Amino acid sequence: xxxxxxxxxxxxxxxxxxxxxxxxxxxxxxxxxxxxxxxxxxxxxxxxxxxxxxxxxxxxxxxxxxxxxxxxxxxxxxxxxxxxxxxxxxxxxxxxxxxxxxxxxxxxxxxxxxxx
Amino acid sequence: xxxxxxxxxxxxxxxxxxxxxxxxxxxxxxxxxxxxxxxxxxxxxxxxxxxxxxxxxxxxxxxxxxxxxxxxxxxxxxxxxxxxxxxxxxxxxxxxxxxxxxxxxxxxxxxxxxxxxxxxxxxxxxxxxxxxxxxxxxxxxxxxxxxxxxxxxxxxxxxxxxxxxxxxxxxxxxxxxxxxxxxxxxxxxxxxxxxxxxxxxxxxxxxxxxxxxxxxxxxxxxxxxxxxxxxxxxxxxxxxxxxxxxxxxxxxxxxxxxxxxxxxxxxxxxxxxxxxxxxxxxxxxxxxxxxxxxxxxxxxxxxxxxxxxxxxxx
Numbered sequence: 001x002x003x004x005x006x007x008x009x010x011x012x013x014x015x016x017x018x019x020x021x022x023x024x025x026x027x028x029x030x031x032x033x034x035x036x037x038x039x040x041x042x043x044x045x046x047x048x049x050x051x052x053x054x055x056x057x058x059x060x061x062x063x064x065x066x067x068x069x070x071x072x073x074x075x076x077x078x079x080x081x082x083x084x085x086x087x088x089x090x091x092x093x094x095x096x097x098x099x100x101x102x103x104x105x106x107x108x109x110x111x112x113x114x115x116x
Numbered sequence: 117x118x119x120x121x122x123x124x125x126x127x128x129x130x131x132x133x134x135x136x137x138x139x140x141x142x143x144x145x146x147x148x149x150x151x152x153x154x155x156x157x158x159x160x161x162x163x164x165x166x167x168x169x170x171x172x173x174x175x176x177x178x179x180x181x182x183x184x185x186x187x188x189x190x191x192x193x194x195x196x197x198x199x200x201x202x203x204x205x206x207x208x209x210x211x212x213x214x215x216x217x218x219x220x221x222x223x224x225x226x227x228x229x230x231x232x233x234x235x236x237x238x239x240x241x242x243x244x245x246x247x248x249x250x251x252x253x254x255x256x257x258x259x260x261x262x263x264x265x266x267x268x269x270x271x272x273x274x275x276x277x278x279x280x281x282x283x284x285x286x287x288x289x290x291x292x293x294x295x296x297x298x299x300x301x302x303x304x305x306x307x308x309x310x311x312x313x314x315x316x317x318x319x320x321x322x323x324x325x326x327x328x329x330x331x332x333x334x335x336x337x338x339x340x341x342x343x344x345x346x347x348x349x350x351x352x353x354x355x356x357x358x359x360x361x362x363x364x365x366x367x368x369x370x371x372x373x374x375x376x377x378x379x380x381x382x383x384x385x386x387x388x389x390x391x392x393x394x395x396x397x398x399x400x401x402x403x404x405x406x407x408x409x410x411x412x413x414x415x416x417x418x419x420x421x422x423x424x425x426x427x428x429x430x
Contacts, residue, residue: 033145034152050176053149054185057142078145 019047021097023055024090027065030079056080064089119158119169123150129179134187142186150176193253194260201256205249212248216241222382278417280358287353294346298339323389330387334380341373360418367414374407 022045026036033053040047059065064086069076082090117125127147131139153172158165176182193201219241220233263270300307305321326335348369352362377400380386386400387393 033149048175049149049153050182051185053146054182057186058188075148075151076144077148078141 018097019045019051019055020059021090021093022047023052023059024064024082024086024093027080027082027086030068030070030081032070032077032079034077036080059086117166119154119165122166122169122173123147123154126150126173126176126179130182130186133180133183138186192260193256194263197256197259201252205252208248208252209245212241212245216245218382282352282356282358284353284356287349291346291349291353294342294349298342298346302339323387323392325388327385327388327393329384330380334376334383334386337376338380341369341376344369345373358417363414363418367411367418370407370410370414374404374411377401377404377407 022040023036026039031039033049033056036056037047037049037052040052056065056067060067060080064083065080066083066086067078067080070079071077124147127143127150130146131143134142150172154165154169157163157168157172177185216237217234220237221230225233305324308316308324309321348362348366352358355362381397381400381404385393386396
């Protein structure tokens with residue numbers, strides 16, 4: 001029997017695999033970190049703030065996001081949106097995810113340990 | 117410390133570990149985000165803003181971890197090499213320390229001088245040995261750099277298949293020359309004298325005179341081991357292959373040889389003349405080291421991985 005610890009680690013790894021795609025999916029328009037985290041949480045994708053904010057920076061460094069400081073609503077905030085390259089990559093990643101998802105659905109359907 | 121000071125201190129610890137050009141930007145962004153998060157948590161009337169700030173920052177992660185998320189670090193040494201690097205460092209330092217201890221404590225020093233000897237050892241071999249982990253670190257860092265730099269070109273290549281076959285001609289030739297070398301070690305002054313027709317100076321001949329104490333026990337023992345090694349070469353040459361028994365015998369012989377050669381180096385003079393004695397001791401020390409390497413080589417061959425696994429028949 002797997003311990004709770006092992007489960008937590010594996011679940012975290014599973015989530016990590018989709019975090020980038022989840023973030024990219026919400027950045028069609030400019031959004032700032034806190035707002036993005038809220039919208040992801042509302043959609044059921046909880047991402048820790050300590051993970052999300054540095055991730056946005058890394059994605060920007062990789063050229064997938066573009067950012068700008070805006071001061072219109074309250075204190076200055078950094079807003080992020082998909083760059084041109086980011087959009088292309090997002091489409092490719094989405095296709096890959098869908099294929100993977102279908103494959104996994106088939107695999108899990110055939111699994112004898114599936115407790116449905 | 118109030119909530120704002122806590123956030124400032126936290127942000128400062130995070131950005132302090134980032135690139136200089138990135139610090140102000142990340143600090144401004146992170147500070148705003150943390151204040152937004154705190155404002156949400158402290159929205160309830162009567163909420164303790166300071167303790168909520170501490171809770172928020174604890175959940176965010178240690179500043180070291182957060183800084184790593186902003187700027188993932190590339191390990192200097194490849195993770196696959198970490199164990200090997202640690203093992204090489206520890207073994208190397210241990211060998212240097214032991215050799216240094218032997219040097220200061222052998223021949224045995226009087227009890228009253230032991231503390232001084234150990235102190236002398238620590239400030240010489242003890243501390244000096246720390247260059248070794250540094251050298252190991254640099255070597256593995258260089259290896260990691262080369263692997264990353266030419267990652268595309270460095271494709272895996274299978275090693276040549278390890279066989280038990282032995283080259284008969286090479287082994288028998290080796291045994292022949294080893295026998296000549298051994299004979300020269302015993303009768304070198306005589307051979308030199310004969311070849312020169314008696315024209316070699318007596319002092320040159322004396323340089324190869326063995327110490328009488330060495331000839332009593334250490335010399336004969338060393339000679340016996342050398343002859344056994346030659347016999348093993350001949351046996352391997354005749355059989356044309358290594359067998360488990362010959363490998364095990366070779367391990368035992370190499371271990372015994374390493375021990376006896378170390379003993380010969382430490383127990384006193386081999387030759388009566390200092391220069392030849394120093395040279396011989398250096399040769400014996402190198403041979404002892406080669407014997408230890410041979411032990412590991414043979415043990416590795418004896419223990420081939422994956423040849424014995426528990427199988428469940430279904």
